[in-house]
Amino acid sequence: MTAAQVVSTAIFVVAFAMILLGRIHRTIVAMAGAAVMLAAGILMGFYSQEQALHAIDFNTLGLLLGMMILVQVLQQTGFFQYVAILTAKASRGNPWFLLVMLGTTTTVLSLFLDNVTTVVLIAPVTILIAELLGISPVPFLIAEALLSDTGGVATLVGDPPNVIIGSAAGFTFGDFLTHTAPVVLVAWLATLLLLRLLFRSELANPPRNIDGLMHLDENEALHDRASLGKTIIVLGVVVLLFFLHGQLHLTPAYIALGGAAAALLWVRPDVDETLPPVEWSVLLFFAALFVAVGGLEASGVLELLAGRVVGLAQGNLLAASLLVLWVAAIASAAVDNIPFTIAFVPVIQQLGHLGIHTSPLWWALALGAGFGGNATPIGSTANIIVVTLSEKTRTPITTRIWVRSGVPVMIVTCIVGSVLFALFFGWMSTP
Amino acid sequence: VTVTASTTVEEAARVVVQERVGTLPVIDKEGVLTGVVRLQDLLRIFMPDFVALLDNIDFVHDFGALEQVQPQQISDVAHLTMTDLAATPVAVEEDCGLMAALAAIVKHQLQDLPVVDKAGRLVGIASRVDIARAFFAPRFGDGLSP
Numbered sequence: 001m002t003a004a005q006v007v008s009t010a011i012f013v014v015a016f017a018m019i020l021l022g023r024i025h026r027t028i029v030a031m032a033g034a035a036v037m038l039a040a041g042i043l044m045g046f047y048s049q050e051q052a053l054h055a056i057d058f059n060t061l062g063l064l065l066g067m068m069i070l071v072q073v074l075q076q077t078g079f080f081q082y083v084a085i086l087t088a089k090a091s092r093g094n095p096w097f098l099l100v101m102l103g104t105t106t107t108v109l110s111l112f113l114d115n116v117t118t119v120v121l122i123a124p125v126t127i128l129i130a131e132l133l134g135i136s137p138v139p140f141l142i143a144e145a146l147l148s149d150t151g152g153v154a155t156l157v158g159d160p161p162n163v164i165i166g167s168a169a170g171f172t173f174g175d176f177l178t179h180t181a182p183v184v185l186v187a188w189l190a191t192l193l194l195l196r197l198l199f200r201s202e203l204a205n206p207p208r209n210i211d212g213l214m215h216l217d218e219n220e221a222l223h224d225r226a227s228l229g230k231t232i233i234v235l236g237v238v239v240l241l242f243f244l245h246g247q248l249h250l251t252p253a254y255i256a257l258g259g260a261a262a263a264l265l266w267v268r269p270d271v272d273e274t275l276p277p278v279e280w281s282v283l284l285f286f287a288a289l290f291v292a293v294g295g296l297e298a299s300g301v302l303e304l305l306a307g308r309v310v311g312l313a314q315g316n317l318l319a320a321s322l323l324v325l326w327v328a329a330i331a332s333a334a335v336d337n338i339p340f341t342i343a344f345v346p347v348i349q350q351l352g353h354l355g356i357h358t359s360p361l362w363w364a365l366a367l368g369a370g371f372g373g374n375a376t377p378i379g380s381t382a383n384i385i386v387v388t389l390s391e392k393t394r395t396p397i398t399t400r401i402w403v404r405s406g407v408p409v410m411i412v413t414c415i416v417g418s419v420l421f422a423l424f425f426g427w428m429s430t431p
Numbered sequence: 432v433t434v435t436a437s438t439t440v441e442e443a444a445r446v447v448v449q450e451r452v453g454t455l456p457v458i459d460k461e462g463v464l465t466g467v468v469r470l471q472d473l474l475r476i477f478m479p480d481f482v483a484l485l486d487n488i489d490f491v492h493d494f495g496a497l498e499q500v501q502p503q504q505i506s507d508v509a510h511l512t513m514t515d516l517a518a519t520p521v522a523v524e525e526d527c528g529l530m531a532a533l534a535a536i537v538k539h540q541l542q543d544l545p546v547v548d549k550a551g552r553l554v555g556i557a558s559r560v561d562i563a564r565a566f567f568a569p570r571f572g573d574g575l576s577p
Contacts, residue, residue: 078487081485081487081490085490123484124481124484124485125481125485127480127481127484128479128481128484128485128488131479131480131481131495131496131497132491132493132494132495132496132497133495133496134495134497134501207496208495208496208499209495209496209498210495211493211495212493212494212495212496212497213495215495216490216491216492216493217490217492218490220489220490221487221490223487389484392480392483392484393480393484394480394507
């Protein structure tokens with residue numbers, strides 16, 4: 001190892017450890033890590049400012065930013081409360097049906113919209129509904145996070161790791177629908193059945209009163225029908241373009257940001273209310289982490305790492321892919337799956353440079369990072385949100401309560417993922 | 432009517448019922464005002480969780496199971512003391528001007544304004560109606576004299 005490799009590795013390991021410990025906000029750590037990495041790179045001559053700018057994946061940032069703005073415009077119309085109430089009423093107060101309805105709603109919304117925002121908006125309504133019924137909101141909140149995390153793996157825009165992987169590997173929206181989506185469908189159904197088993201005693205408690213739920217008027221939750229119609233049309237066009245972006249040679253970032261521009265122009269929301277709730281700290285965290293990982297790449301550490309594992313991948317690509325899936329899953333349980341994915345993507349890119357066929361490795365990473373995030377409260381951003389929200393209520397979700405359902409769900413979904421991956425390995429080796 | 436830091440929610444609730452007051456000044460052994468518990472602070476702990484979590488609750492008309500407060504819910508909060516609830520007091524000194532007193536109730540949205548002496552000891556409570564009457568009467572007449 002050269003001095004530059006040792007220094008860049010040390011900077012990255014310290015920054016990553018501090019992100020894990022969580023004493024200092026992760027965005028601050030990532031920005032400081034990026035600054036130190038670049039300073040070392042300039043002083044030692046292994047990393048330039050131009051390289052750092054190129055290391056930032058603006059396609060990922062643009063796609064996330066565009067979708068976040070669209071969701072904010074949609075959010076202001078009361079749409080999420082409307083949908084949650086409408087679907088919850090369809091359960092007629094039966095706890096198991098309620099869990100299925102709210103879980104499915106959250107999943108379907110988060111297939112196309114930012115997972116975090118969906119959970120942020122559906123969770124308070126879930127707490128409302130559980131309180132009106134006189135039952136504990138905990139199984140419903142955990143189910144929403146686990147099901148939407150699992151479901152999000154199905155699409156390019158469903159969860160941030162997919163956005164990063166799709167951008168790095170050049171996979172289209174359609175590629176995700178034909179590769180991860182079928183696996184996710186099976187894993188999602190398995191998750192739902194597992195939740196029924198894990199929460200069987202909680203779900204057996206009959207609600208004390210279902211009138212409160214049935215008397216909720218979803219139409220009153222909707223405060224701006226005209227804006228809702230416009231935003232839904234824009235979102236429909238955006239999703240349609242996502243399906244076609246490969247053929248049209250449009251980047252997902254352009255589609256999302258173009259959609260955001262169209263929605264802002266058409267709906268004309270108050271910009272001071274719409275733009276601040278966008279998760280700027282998350283976007284900044286991504287950009288800074290890209291710069292830090294760029295330093296590792298520039299110093300040659302990732303090439304070195306890829307050189308070590310290339311033998312395994314050449315020997316048995318299926319075994320290497322399954323290893324990636326499980327390593328990604330376990331790592332994503334311990335840390336938020338986003339930083340892990342950002343750090344792991346260049347390793348697979350290096351393997352590609354060494355002549356390995358990387359398609360199966362990308363799909364394995366997407367499945368592992370997505371499913372692994374379920375295990376712990378810190379595994380995905382949606383989980384963190386649900387837990388933080390529950391801490392403001394009388395029934396806080398502790399790590400222990402989470403792990404009791406999160407770990408079985410992670411293991412079952414990863415087993416489902418591995419089996420299907422191995423059975424359809426030929427297909428997973430495309431495109 | 433005053434309470435101390437160790438007064439429980441249960442005791443405070445009884446004070447509200449018996450004395451018909453909406454503001455409970457918290458005083459220490461020397462009579463120094465250390466905090467204020469407002470009726471809404473006391474009520475908030477009985478509110479369902481969603482009230483604080485949702486921006487808009489106007490669409491909730493029927494509170495369903497929540498209309499019957501469960502014994503469990505009462506026993507969960509009965510042991511809380513005024514230390515857990517009291518906010519830093521907003522108070523004025525005895526010699527403070529009328530406009531300063533008015534500004535304090537408007538700015539802090541107070542129902543009642545505690546009045547303290549130079550040593551910080553509670554000497555009385557002025558309700559917002561008392562203060563408003565003192566402000567309006569000389570300007571617009573008290574309606575009693577023709």
